[in-house]
């Protein structure tokens with residue numbers, strides 16, 4: 086799949102001002118990157134088409150080593166959590182906390198990937214929620230629909246980060262798949278920054294399932310985190 090940079094503009098938010106960049110893939114699907122303190126890499130200023138296949142290889146030169154490592158969050162779209170303040174997941178608080186943290190460091194990016202419902206789409210996610218209403222957990226619900234537990238891909242991340250010349254990151258995540266994917270694709274993950282926010286009585290079990298059945302690196306005692314959050 087190839088990805089093309091389309092356009093960018095300033096985006097003032099309640100966390101501070103970001104630059105918002107829009108990328109599109111061959112199928113016309115839009116992905117979004119918010120940046121602070123990062124400038125467009127020289128080779129990309131003509132909005133040239135970029136593809137995951139020909140993303141520039143990792144190069145370690147003197148100037149790069151001296152640059153601070155940007156704080157980066159790869160966030161998968163969650164309409165219910167990000168826009169509607171759903172308590173079923175931790176996505177909304179994770180997004181807001183990451184935006185705030187990146188503003189505070191003054192140097193980083195949010196990659197907002199349009200892979201709703203771990204890549205199964207909004208309608209299927211709500212079908213999975215209906216199964217969860219009957220008592221099934223987040224993983225089984227996907228499987229009962231004949232869908233993968235996690236259908237996401239991350240091949241847009243390399244080209245999006247390359248657009249602003251980023252080749253090494255401090256990654257805000259609890260998901261080891263994201264760390265592995267970046268590492269395998271030439272983006273050095275210098276540090277993993279854990280993000281346990283927005284835990285509540287409605288999503289503690291969901292988070293425990295992600296930890297126990299999906300390999301997420303979450304605290305052993307999620308209920309302790311509920312108290313820390315209050």
Ligand SMILES: Nc1nc2c(ncn2[C@@H]2O[C@H](COP(=O)(O)OP(=O)(O)OP(=O)(O)O)[C@@H](O)[C@H]2O)c(=O)[nH]1
Pocket residue numbers: 159160161162163164174175176179200201202203204205209210213214223227257258259260263295301
């Ligand atoms: N299919 C499905 N998707 C969900 C469910 N809850 C959240 N999501 C989606 O899961 C994605 C977020 O993934 P998470 O597993 O919460 O976290 P992650 O992005 O893998 O890991 P972190 O970087 O640690 O946040 C978003 O696309 C949500 O829409 C659910 O119960 N079923």
Ligand SMILES: [Zn+2]
Pocket residue numbers: 163165166167174175176177
């Ligand atoms: Zn969510």
